[in-house]
Amino acid sequence: MITADARPRLRRGILLRYDEIRDAHVLMYPEGVLVLNETAAAIVRHCDGAATIADIMTALAEHYRGVRDTDVVDVLARLVDRRMIEVAADG
Amino acid sequence: MVDPPLGLLAELTHRCPLHCPYCSNPLELVRRTDELSTQQWCDALTQARALGVLQVHLSGGEPLARRDLADIAGHAAGLGCYVNLVTSGLGLTAQRMAELAERGIAHVQLSVQAADPALADRIAGTRAHQHKLAAAVVIRDAGLPLTVNAVLHRENHHQVGALIELAERFGADRLELANTQYYGWGLVNRSALMPTREQLDAAAPVVRAARERLAGRMDIVYVVADYRERYPKPCMHGWGARQLTVAPNGDVLPCPAASVLPDLVLDNVTRRPLAEIWYESSSFNAFRGTEWMREPCRSCVRRDDDHGGCRCQAYLLTGDAANTDPVCSLSPHHHVVADALADAGPAELVMRVP
Numbered sequence: 001m002i003t004a005d006a007r008p009r010l011r012r013g014i015l016l017r018y019d020e021i022r023d024a025h026v027l028m029y030p031e032g033v034l035v036l037n038e039t040a041a042a043i044v045r046h047c048d049g050a051a052t053i054a055d056i057m058t059a060l061a062e063h064y065r066g067v068r069d070t071d072v073v074d075v076l077a078r079l080v081d082r083r084m085i086e087v088a089a090d091g
Numbered sequence: 092m093v094d095p096p097l098g099l100l101a102e103l104t105h106r107c108p109l110h111c112p113y114c115s116n117p118l119e120l121v122r123r124t125d126e127l128s129t130q131q132w133c134d135a136l137t138q139a140r141a142l143g144v145l146q147v148h149l150s151g152g153e154p155l156a157r158r159d160l161a162d163i164a165g166h167a168a169g170l171g172c173y174v175n176l177v178t179s180g181l182g183l184t185a186q187r188m189a190e191l192a193e194r195g196i197a198h199v200q201l202s203v204q205a206a207d208p209a210l211a212d213r214i215a216g217t218r219a220h221q222h223k224l225a226a227a228v229v230i231r232d233a234g235l236p237l238t239v240n241a242v243l244h245r246e247n248h249h250q251v252g253a254l255i256e257l258a259e260r261f262g263a264d265r266l267e268l269a270n271t272q273y274y275g276w277g278l279v280n281r282s283a284l285m286p287t288r289e290q291l292d293a294a295a296p297v298v299r300a301a302r303e304r305l306a307g308r309m310d311i312v313y314v315v316a317d318y319r320e321r322y323p324k325p326c327m328h329g330w331g332a333r334q335l336t337v338a339p340n341g342d343v344l345p346c347p348a349a350s351v352l353p354d355l356v357l358d359n360v361t362r363r364p365l366a367e368i369w370y371e372s373s374s375f376n377a378f379r380g381t382e383w384m385r386e387p388c389r390s391c392v393r394r395d396d397d398h399g400g401c402r403c404q405a406y407l408l409t410g411d412a413a414n415t416d417p418v419c420s421l422s423p424h425h426h427v428v429a430d431a432l433a434d435a436g437p438a439e440l441v442m443r444v445p
Contacts, residue, residue, distance in 0.1 A: 013198050013236030021143040028173035030198045030238050033097045033145045
């Protein structure tokens with residue numbers, strides 16, 4: 001369960017970069033590469049282990065209209081499942 | 092519509108201090124004198140990045156056998172690629188590891204042959220295990236993420252639990268427990284290496300329990316024994332779909348095992364631009380998509396998921412690379428797999444030479 005005070009970050013060995021060939025952000029991990037869509041890339045860029053889910057939503061709301069909390073949580077939950085992101089909850 | 096490749100497996104050399112009887116390198120190894128030069132490797136990697144490659148696996152043989160490994164690794168990292176070192180650990184001193192880390196290696200995959208030194212050294216055909224224990228320390232001290240890879244077969248399958256404990260002691264981030272795939276030397280030794288049904292059944296709950304216990308600390312990837320599966324593996328995610336392999340001599344392969352296919356005309360990265368090889372060559376187009384398929388693949392609902400299995404396995408077991416991978420229970424040649432399973436049993440291992 002990902003809560004608003006959780007602080008997501010990339011797991012060890014996972015790198016985020018922009019690929020100019022595909023004009024997309026990608027996550028690179030030991031066995032492969034995941035090409036991110038624009039929404040996922042915008043979320044992952046904020047996953048630095050310091051920002052909370054609530055912070056990320058605030059940041060996204062400044063640049064994108066109509067971003068729902070559930071969108072952010074859904075994207076992160078999928079990336080946690082794929083072992084790209086880990087979340088440490090406070091407390 | 093062909094997408095650009097994501098990954099490149101660079102087989103820098105076929106030289107290796109180990110003699111593992113399951114090695115997937117071809118039986119006819121490329122000689123040292125035929126290996127690409129440093130400049131040729133760097134040029135191939137530059138072309139690969141321009142083509143779309145983001146991930147470079149530096150492998151072999153043993154890549155540490157190349158004295159210019161750090162230069163090649165540094166070049167790939169400098170291009171912005173994720174550089175993965177695939178090593179036996181032999182020759183991985185603290186000094187070499189520090190140099191490679193400094194040049195931008197992102198991750199190390201370390202092989203182990205078994206959990207106990209006596210069996211591990213017997214499988215490796217040399218005193219290797221103690222060097223792996225030292226290599227694991229050196230990798231962790233360099234602060235690099237570590238995957239431990241163990242190839243499973245009849246001789247070591249009972250050590251699955253102990254292998255998990257060993258990887259934990261190493262402080263590994265990931266553990267790959269990979270049942271042997273039967274290519275190269277592995278096919279020569281298939282009878283002796285094939286795990287029994289009882290061994291596979293015994294391993295399953297051990298892996299399941301460890302995954303639960305280690306969740307969030309160490310990922311465990313389990314590669315199934317495809318001969319005992321109902322459907323074939325989605326080999327390479329499809330022919331010429333995501334990854335290419337460059338052999339030590341510069342031959343460019345759609346699959347690491349593809350040099351066994353007699354009708355496949357391979358291009359060489361020193362003689363033809365890599366982009367042209369990826370998009371236009373006869374070798375990379377030979378089995379792209381589904382047009383090449385025969386029945387039962389052609390009309391199968393699974394054809395876009397498993398791509399008909401492995402072309403090299405189809406050739407090795409049926410004599411024709413365009414046949415359905417006979418691992419598939421729907422294949423008219425499935426009996427060759429059933430026969431292989433029935434014939435499997437303890438036998439003298441033929442060690443890889445040199």
